[in-house]
Amino acid sequence: MNESALQAVGDASGQSQYLTFRLATEEYGIEILSVQEIKGWTGATPLPESPPYLLGVINLRGCVVPIVDLRKRFGLAQAEFGPTTVVIVARVDRPGGARIAGFVVDAVCEVYTVGDADRRPIPEAVTGQKEFVQGLATVEDKMIILLDIERLLTQAIVGAGGVAQAA
Amino acid sequence: MTLDLAQFHEAFFQESFEALDSMESALLALSAGGTADPETINTIFRVAHSIKGGAATFGFSRITTIAHTAETLLDQLRSNKRTVTPRIVDLLLGVVDVMRDMLASTQQGTRTVPVHLPTLIADLEAIIADNVGNGAVGSGGATNVDPSAGQPRPATPAAPAGGDVAGWKIRFVPGPQMLVHGNDPLRLLQELEALGPVTASVDAARLPPLADLDVEQCVLSWAVRLDAPATIDQVRQVFDWADGDCELEFEPILRPAPTSVATLVVPAPVAAQAETATASPVDGAAGAEATARHAAAPETSIRVSIDKIDELMNTVGELVITQSMLSQCATQLEGHTADELRGGLAQLERQMRALQESVMRVRMLPISFVFNRFPRMVRDLGQKLGKHIELKLIGEQTELDKTVLEKIGDPLVHLVRNSVDHGLESAEKRVAAGKNPTGTITLNAYHKGGNVTVEVSDDGGGLDRDKILRKARERGLVGADEELTDERVYNLIFAPGFSTADVVSDVSGRGVGMDVVRRNISELGGHIQVLSEPGQGTTVRVRLPLTLAILDGQLVRVGEETYVVPLVAIVETIQVKADRVSSIAGQAEVFRLRDDYLPIVRLYDLFGIEPRTTNLLEGLLMIVEADGRRVGLFVDDLLAQQQVVIKSLETNFRQVPGLAGATMLGDGHVALIIDVPGLIMSVEHGSHRAPLLAQAAAA
Numbered sequence: 001m002n003e004s005a006l007q008a009v010g011d012a013s014g015q016s017q018y019l020t021f022r023l024a025t026e027e028y029g030i031e032i033l034s035v036q037e038i039k040g041w042t043g044a045t046p047l048p049e050s051p052p053y054l055l056g057v058i059n060l061r062g063c064v065v066p067i068v069d070l071r072k073r074f075g076l077a078q079a080e081f082g083p084t085t086v087v088i089v090a091r092v093d094r095p096g097g098a099r100i101a102g103f104v105v106d107a108v109c110e111v112y113t114v115g116d117a118d119r120r121p122i123p124e125a126v127t128g129q130k131e132f133v134q135g136l137a138t139v140e141d142k143m144i145i146l147l148d149i150e151r152l153l154t155q156a157i158v159g160a161g162g163v164a165q166a167a
Numbered sequence: 168m169t170l171d172l173a174q175f176h177e178a179f180f181q182e183s184f185e186a187l188d189s190m191e192s193a194l195l196a197l198s199a200g201g202t203a204d205p206e207t208i209n210t211i212f213r214v215a216h217s218i219k220g221g222a223a224t225f226g227f228s229r230i231t232t233i234a235h236t237a238e239t240l241l242d243q244l245r246s247n248k249r250t251v252t253p254r255i256v257d258l259l260l261g262v263v264d265v266m267r268d269m270l271a272s273t274q275q276g277t278r279t280v281p282v283h284l285p286t287l288i289a290d291l292e293a294i295i296a297d298n299v300g301n302g303a304v305g306s307g308g309a310t311n312v313d314p315s316a317g318q319p320r321p322a323t324p325a326a327p328a329g330g331d332v333a334g335w336k337i338r339f340v341p342g343p344q345m346l347v348h349g350n351d352p353l354r355l356l357q358e359l360e361a362l363g364p365v366t367a368s369v370d371a372a373r374l375p376p377l378a379d380l381d382v383e384q385c386v387l388s389w390a391v392r393l394d395a396p397a398t399i400d401q402v403r404q405v406f407d408w409a410d411g412d413c414e415l416e417f418e419p420i421l422r423p424a425p426t427s428v429a430t431l432v433v434p435a436p437v438a439a440q441a442e443t444a445t446a447s448p449v450d451g452a453a454g455a456e457a458t459a460r461h462a463a464a465p466e467t468s469i470r471v472s473i474d475k476i477d478e479l480m481n482t483v484g485e486l487v488i489t490q491s492m493l494s495q496c497a498t499q500l501e502g503h504t505a506d507e508l509r510g511g512l513a514q515l516e517r518q519m520r521a522l523q524e525s526v527m528r529v530r531m532l533p534i535s536f537v538f539n540r541f542p543r544m545v546r547d548l549g550q551k552l553g554k555h556i557e558l559k560l561i562g563e564q565t566e567l568d569k570t571v572l573e574k575i576g577d578p579l580v581h582l583v584r585n586s587v588d589h590g591l592e593s594a595e596k597r598v599a600a601g602k603n604p605t606g607t608i609t610l611n612a613y614h615k616g617g618n619v620t621v622e623v624s625d626d627g628g629g630l631d632r633d634k635i636l637r638k639a640r641e642r643g644l645v646g647a648d649e650e651l652t653d654e655r656v657y658n659l660i661f662a663p664g665f666s667t668a669d670v671v672s673d674v675s676g677r678g679v680g681m682d683v684v685r686r687n688i689s690e691l692g693g694h695i696q697v698l699s700e701p702g703q704g705t706t707v708r709v710r711l712p713l714t715l716a717i718l719d720g721q722l723v724r725v726g727e728e729t730y731v732v733p734l735v736a737i738v739e740t741i742q743v744k745a746d747r748v749s750s751i752a753g754q755a756e757v758f759r760l761r762d763d764y765l766p767i768v769r770l771y772d773l774f775g776i777e778p779r780t781t782n783l784l785e786g787l788l789m790i791v792e793a794d795g796r797r798v799g800l801f802v803d804d805l806l807a808q809q810q811v812v813i814k815s816l817e818t819n820f821r822q823v824p825g826l827a828g829a830t831m832l833g834d835g836h837v838a839l840i841i842d843v844p845g846l847i848m849s850v851e852h853g854s855h856r857a858p859l860l861a862q863a864a865a866a
Contacts, residue, residue, distance in 0.1 A: 049774075
């Protein structure tokens with residue numbers, strides 16, 4: 001589903017569902033429609049010449065899927081992979097074909113319904129890694145950072161120094 | 168329900184392009200043979216006719232016009248009112264080109280009109296008007312030739328014997344629901360044709376504007392003239408099925424004063440757009456397809472989109488991986504049932520291979536798809552350069568993967584152009600050398616050891632070894648006193664910008680080309696080789712993999728990782744001796760292999776992984792070659808040799824320099840496939856990692 005379609009779903013109900021996960025002390029959310037599956041961390045084949053946050057590629061039922069360490073990508077402190085560490089496999093359908101990638105996160109938390117009323121833009125004054133942030137939401141008195149999955153799947157993987165994909 | 172005609176456009180274009188190809192080869196057969204074989208002319212006519220019908224259906228009026236004009240001329244040829252001349256063949260080839268251009272531009276939605284279209288039509292009309300024969304065919308575009316005359320029909324002798332009825336005039340007005348009820352006016356008319364020659368003119372008065380057209384409604388009606396002494400019952404029987412669904416009127420044509428068969432068969436001019444093909448838009452496309460198929464091959468076939476086949480390939484690839492995963496698991500089991508399991512798995516493996524091969528074969532097409540363009544090209548080039556050339560095609564039915572086929576076209580065009588321009592001498596020189604003034608170019612394709620070999624040979628003067636060497640020395644490619652083997656000299660022609668042509672023509676000689684040819688071929692995982700005999704000719708031999716989806720690979724271990732090296736790139740693997748290794752300026756390492764010094768590439772270093780050992784003596788050196796250059800890859804160990812399914816890294820990531828893709832191993836892990844040409848190139852540009860990154864940024 002592309003962005004405009006997602007938007008349409010959002011507009012129609014004013015609400016969309018987010019899967020939230022924990023990275024360090026924060027809770028992040030991504031739109032649940034773009035989550036393909038969640039799987040345990042089993043290691044990846046490292047790629048040469050890749051940025052440090054790209055852990056490598058895995059075989060996902062015959063697909064070669066790159067795996068990104070989101071902690072490293074967001075410049076957070078390194079953590080040991082523990083029993084709750086999971087890979088969230090996300091997918092966006094784009095004109096050139098679907099794009100799939102896995103993101104290593106500390107733990108999966110909840111699924112929340114976020115309505116328009118709960119959304120807030122990121123304060124202007126905030127600097128730093130906010131290119132992947134869609135906005136903030138308050139759910140059950142917690143702040144959830146909503147991520148832009150489309151950007152995550154493209155820029156976050158290819159990275160600043162990499163090749164822009166031709167698609 | 169209304170149907171959007173646009174959905175048939177793509178099919179129309181595809182069919183038309185294929186039909187034009189067959190028209191072109193038929194025309195070339197005409198020009199070569201001299202005598203006109205009626206079947207060949209019929210083939211050409213059918214193509215022009217079906218394109219005309221299709222184009223009219225979709226409202227591509229300019230294409231209709233040119234196809235129609237060509238058809239008029241072809242009809243004269245077919246009815247022997249005119250003989251085939253080289254001029255006519257040239258003009259009709261021009262028509263093929265123009266139609267191809269127009270179709271292509273229409274397909275892209277631009278609908279540009281080739282500039283020489285009016286002149287071409289004028290030329291055609293001039294020939295048509297330059298009338299011979301009995302004048303039954305008028306001049307100019309106003310006349311429409313009865314299209315049904317295009318179909319080979321049973322030569323019913325309109326024998327004036329038996330009865331007074333010479334034929335029937337039938338008014339056939341299908342009811343609007345006729346198509347819905349499963350009846351097809353076209354089929355009825357065809358059935359009627361079984362009784363004798365049929366001339367039908369359509370009444371399209373009830374045809375609404377295209378926007379309001381409901382294709383399921385039949386709005387056309389026909390005035391049909393059947394020139395056969397059939398009985399009223401015979402004629403009625405044809406329309407039995409449609410009874411009640413249409414209005415029918417029968418009027419017998421009484422036999423007048425004895426008429427000759429000829430006047431009956433000669434098509435009477437019919438009202439505009441009187442085409443059975445336009446009877447219903449859907450039938451138009453289908454009709455075109457049927458005729459094109461008929462012209463192309465008698466085999467039955469279906470048209471499947473390549474995406475579906477790729478999907479099938481992928482699934483089968485995954486199955487192969489799963490199967491080898493299971494086999495690996497089974498080796499760890501013990502006991503009686505485990506034996507049975509292993510037996511079953513072994514059988515499964517054989518069946519998987521068979522399945523994989525069958526699916527692969529679906530993607531295979533005969534190389535004639537590429538070869539077909541050469542007769543025309545060689546003919547035109549020969550005319551331009553004033554050389555007499557005979558082109559021989561051998562092994563046109565050799566099959567290879569569609570993706571390989573698509574990519575091999577341009578390199579082969581280069582090679583053939585080169586042979587025509589540089590390879591073959593002028594007719595005078597050939598006579599002086601005691602050769603046949605007509606030069607021969609041979610394209611030969613054959614299977615050999617899991618590969619396809621394509622050879623482009625000419626019987627020209629051969630490569631001028633001294634001239635190549637002189638030019639190479641001038642350009643500093645070869646040292647002044649360096650002596651080279653023939654093979655290495657001939658390989659110099661692949662160097663970028665290298666040309667021995669004294670004059671740059673628009674055919675070749677600019678020095679771009681051969682290096683591109685070699686690069687394209689090595690990108691395909693192929694190999695190119697030049698053989699030349701002074702005075703006898705030159706042969707360029709291209710070896711290609713059968714498919715790009717699967718690769719014969721050697722698995723190697725480096726540290727904890729497994730990599731796949733394409734078997735085609737591997738020369739040999741050796742254990743290096745300490746006294747053979749030296750380093751240049753303390754940096755680049757080289758080792759001596761017989762008479763050559765080859766650079767050593769430490770894979771763990773290049774790919775930035777944890778090595779098991781850094782000691783060259785504890786591992787192996789795998790000598791790999793690409794573009795005639797060799798390096799030694801330092802690896803820990805050799806593992807199995809196996810066929811691997813190539814997966815692109817680009818799908819979800821991006822291209823990685825030095826890698827050709829990835830594959831799944833039996834244990835489910837991903838192994839990276841090494842891109843040997845890319846790796847050698849990056850090594851040559853400075854042996855370490857910085858250039859790889861720079862390349863990535865530039866790409």
